[in-house]
Amino acid sequence: MKIMKRLIVLLAFIAATGSASAQTPPQTSTKKVDGTENVYLFRYGGHQSIFIVTPQGVIATDPISYLRPAKPYIDAIKAVTDKPIKYVVYSHHHYDHIAGGKPFKDLGATFIAHKRAKERFLELKKQNALLPDVVMPDEVVDNKKTITLGGTTLELIYVGRNHSDNSLVMRLPKQKIVFVVDFAPIESIQFRNIPDNLSPLEYIDSLKKLAALDWERMIPGHPYAGGRFGTKKDIQDDIAYLEDLSAEVKKAADAGKCFDPAMKEIKLAKYEKWNNYETGLGANIERFCYWWGRGY
Numbered sequence: 001m002k003i004m005k006r007l008i009v010l011l012a013f014i015a016a017t018g019s020a021s022a023q024t025p026p027q028t029s030t031k032k033v034d035g036t037e038n039v040y041l042f043r044y045g046g047h048q049s050i051f052i053v054t055p056q057g058v059i060a061t062d063p064i065s066y067l068r069p070a071k072p073y074i075d076a077i078k079a080v081t082d083k084p085i086k087y088v089v090y091s092h093h094h095y096d097h098i099a100g101g102k103p104f105k106d107l108g109a110t111f112i113a114h115k116r117a118k119e120r121f122l123e124l125k126k127q128n129a130l131l132p133d134v135v136m137p138d139e140v141v142d143n144k145k146t147i148t149l150g151g152t153t154l155e156l157i158y159v160g161r162n163h164s165d166n167s168l169v170m171r172l173p174k175q176k177i178v179f180v181v182d183f184a185p186i187e188s189i190q191f192r193n194i195p196d197n198l199s200p201l202e203y204i205d206s207l208k209k210l211a212a213l214d215w216e217r218m219i220p221g222h223p224y225a226g227g228r229f230g231t232k233k234d235i236q237d238d239i240a241y242l243e244d245l246s247a248e249v250k251k252a253a254d255a256g257k258c259f260d261p262a263m264k265e266i267k268l269a270k271y272e273k274w275n276n277y278e279t280g281l282g283a284n285i286e287r288f289c290y291w292w293g294r295g296y
């Protein structure tokens with residue numbers, strides 16, 4: 001009987017995923033966010049976005065269709081509502097989150113991004129480096145913009161330069177949720193050598209601004225730490241990590257140890273359980289070596 005039950009569960013899993021490998025999670029998933037009436041989390045591989053369904057239409061965020069079709073995301077929205085997709089909001093200008101939005105544009109969505117994201121696209125275009133399937137923003141945000149649609153309010157807030165110079169925090173004031181992509185990882189060190197960042201210290205300031213906003217749950221753009229949502233404590237931990245890293249690298253820079261000796265010698269044992277610690281700490285140190293050792 002037990003074996004029979006297991007077989008049925010396995011067959012159901014195969015039917016749901018189209019794969020016989022019990023190790024591979026399905027490529028996409030859509031979940032209504034607990035405790036909300038209309039906020040959904042859409043995951044595509046290792047990237048995720050939120051969309052908000054209102055009686056007057058849908059506010060979608062990052063198309064996340066870089067090297068993937070946009071259709072599964074649109075299908076996920078259509079599976080829960082027949083209302084039109086009114087907006088697509090970009091979290092920041094990096095292609096892996098925002099390229100490939102044309103099918104949303106074809107459905108009539110208005111694209112919104114931080115003003116600097118649009119400037120970056122135009123610079124990239126001039127250099128012939130803009131991916132052809134990036135949709136230009138129709139509207140831009142400077143420090144703050146509020147979208148109200150069908151009784152739902154979504155704030156788009158700029159907290160300064162961090163992982164990019166155009167990252168927007170998307171805050172749902174009623175639900176006390178923020179959607180934050182890439183700049184506040186959960187239990188994870190920073191990405192590689194913290195690229196596209198002009199000032200590591202401004203990065204820390206932007207995390208402090210994020211921590212000061214009114215929210216209870218943070219939905220990230222990648223499923224970190226088993227896919228859980230972030231808390232204010234996670235942001236405090238990110239700040240502590242960057243401050244500890246900065247202090248250690250400053251000492252090493254003052255002692256003339258940047259770059260290679262610092263990258264080999266510095267250990268931050270407090271964070272050794274964090275994601276990417278083994279593979280990424282050296283590159284994180286390198287970024288702060290540039291800052292403390294060279295001034296850039």
Ligand SMILES: [Zn+2]
Binds near residue numbers: 092094163182
């Ligand atoms: Zn990014």
